[in-house]
Amino acid sequence: MLAKQGPDTETAEVRARSLADGTALGVALKLLGIGPVLILILLVVGISLATPNFLKPVNLGNILAQSAVIAIVAIGQHLVILTRGIDLSVGANLALATVIGGLVYRLADSGPLVMIAMLTAGGLVGAVNGIVYVFGRLPHPFIITLATLSIARGLALEFAIGHTTMRGMPSEIAFIGGGATFGIPNSFFVVFGVAALVLLMARAMVWGRWIYAVGGKPEAAVQMGIPVKWVLVSVYVISGLCAGVGAIVLAGRTEAASPLYGNLLELDTIAAVIIGGASFLGGRGHIGHALVGAVMIGVIRNALNLLNVDVFFQMIAIGAIIVLAVEADVLRNHLEARVRVMQSGRAS
Template sequence: MARQAPQPALAVAAGSAPEEPPRAAAAGRGLTLALAVLRAGPVAILGLLVLLLGLVSDVFWSLENIGNVLNQSAVICVLALGQLLVVVTRGIDLSVGSNLSLSAVVGALVWQHQSSTVLAVAAALATGTAVGLVNGLLFVKGRLPHPFIPTLAMLTAASGLALYLSHSETIQGAPPLVDEVGAGRIAAVPGGGDIGWFPTATFVVVAVAALLVLATRGLVWGRWVYAVGGNPEAAVRNGIPVPSVLVSVYAVCGLLAGVAALLTMGRADAGSPTAGALAELDAIAAVIIGGASFLGGRGTVLNALTGAFVIAVMRNGLNLLGIDPNWQYMATGVVIVVAVELDVVRGHLESRFRSLQAVSAP
């Protein structure tokens, strides 16, 4: 009788091979779900805050309070949108608060001496843009190692100039149009009586956000901004004018600081040399809470606005509950840490997801 040839040991192991793809597919689906949840982190944080504050406060959902939140968040939203572009390119602008103060003072002074709405608005916007342009040129042309340095220097310089020009006093008065945009309400929106509850400043936020969406998604410049932030070396190799892109980003950030200055002027009917104190921290916090990365190349307009609303809703809720204002800063710090930690976990899961895709690929 012929002896049966032994079966290779590999045949036994091969029997378990068909079970691996389903396991990898299940793990991939689980990671995809987890990533979707983490990417919705900023919206989830905002939704949770709104739900909790609506339960503990009787007036939180009132139209008047919603209008207050929208009006209070307008300046943070505009500053955060400018800061977003800078952070996407791996930078930071610490001077937006001082830039806001200086632009407001210049605009108020021009109005005081010329009584021209056009000149006052143009002066505020030009001042903000000039400060941002100087920041970009110092960083790029001055070959400074990090934008932290020129923007930190500009923070103190612009603040000092605002105090000097105003003689450390608030400049009273602003153009009626600016007052209407900064503090006005839309009576045509139903539910707020004769005065209205919907703030005019929200239209400015929507307009700025829409323009940035069009610029970042529809223009070559927008693709360059994300390319520079994602991989500067590759951007240079692909012929992208990296220095010009960086300078333009800081100029746009400065321009939006000028827009925020006009909103601040209108809200107070004055230009104060301290109007933007610590506003840069709110702008940076909003961008980080919104999920943008200091490593560059990631961040969206919607998420930056979400981060700004998180800060505004949190402060509004603490005020409604009569909690010590000092807790607002501590609460903001906690939310920043939670948002960054969620981003770290998201990065880890994305790495695992790519590894599983590589293993399951034929």
């Protein structure tokens, strides 16, 4: 009896300890999961203590309006990143879309026509990205989207024939980009609409499940009979369309088109998605990450402005935050590997 008791209590002890380790790991993983939201809340609290102007409705409205373009384009970018890709062309694509919208506006003062022109331009650049990447069998979307970044920016400058700004937009577009309803900027409703639509597609539709599968393990997605090529093309098209929507909002807010718009927007949107908590390795992340990240970038920019920190430091700060966010992703993968090892130990 006594002899038997020894090993029994020992295993019980081991089990208890591994369970405790398990919960500690679980808590750590949970924290990493909600980390970005926590950081955003801490940022807001900290900044509003440092500068009382931060929480004034006018300023909050500013943040929303300024984050809107990043948020909309980041929503498209997050789909691309979910499939292990990257879309560097979004900023140039947005600029080209505004210029094409500006050209159409000179021909016809029609809100719907200009909007269709901008969306078509954005979607087309996205389609080129996706089709050349997939059917040209390029090793990584980095290359094609870097090329279209240059091409779209060049086309935008070409079409603008020497103008850096082309003044004037139809009133409908000005209303969407610059107007407000019940004191809330209309661009906020655009973000909300785009987010709701993409959320529905990504979560409720089979297509969305395929995106996660392709990002999780592309080879397996082929083996499971998923039309991987078309899934990939579709995310670049949607990313391009989001750049087109971003073009409408930005052109509306400024009531102008410009071939110089969207400079470094690719960086802001990629940063938003990663800071928000999606994985750069693909397959993990959701729209909330893109939105939280976009607001975080907006809040940081706004706070640094209010605190009179110079613009160059903003770039440094955002770069540093990207590194932290990617490190958090690496840490999460590491912790998950530990959980897996523990499961094997416990498996019966």
